[in-house]
Amino acid sequence: MMSSSDCLVHICCGPCMCGVYPSLGKEKNITGFFYNPNIHPRAEYISRYMAAGFTASYFNFPMISDTAYDPESWARKILSGSTRCAACVTERLMKTAETAREKSFPSFTTTLLLSPYQDHDFIRSEGERIAAFMGIEFVYRDFRKNYAQSLRLSKEMLLYRQKYCGCVFSEAERFSPAGKTPAA
Ligand code: SF4
Secondary structure: OOOOOEEEEEEEHHHHHHHHHHHHOOHHHHHHEEEEOOOHHHHHHHHHHHHHHHHHHOOOOEEEEEEOOOOHHHHHHHHHOOOHHHHHEEEEEEEEHHHHHOOOOOOOEHHHHOOOOOOOHHHHHHHHHHHHHHEEEEEOOOHHHHHHHHHHHHHHHHOOOOOOOOOHHHHHHHOOOOOOOOOO
């Protein structure tokens, strides 16, 4: 039976959750949701999945995931979107909201709100739009102020830290000679 403080938190990666759980965990009863079909290749997906699972064990919260890693379906959806990153964020928020509603969580949010490299205002407005559409609450917090804490804590925990945002495009950009795409 869910309570009003239960919240399904989309986890993009373990290090970002290190900047979200210590504060949000004081006010919400958190269940983590790992859903990131954007990540390429599969070995990288598994590394991030395991780091997220380790974070869940470390902080002692339950974590569920969409076990069917399906980057092809993700690619079809984002390539039909107006911009790659907007479509990618929408896809993951939508799936999180659908899962939250299906499992009777009253609210959802995402660790993407921690990253200073993502389009923060878009994530907020898209989360609120989807929440209104789904009839559940989007928990908005500006977690960017916890970014330094997430770096410190994830290093202390020896967590795997990714070197690019996630998709095959960001991997190529990061490792090209002129690559400047940030890690997350
Ligand atoms: S760069 Fe990051 S946010 Fe943009 S499409 Fe790739 S994985 Fe998604």
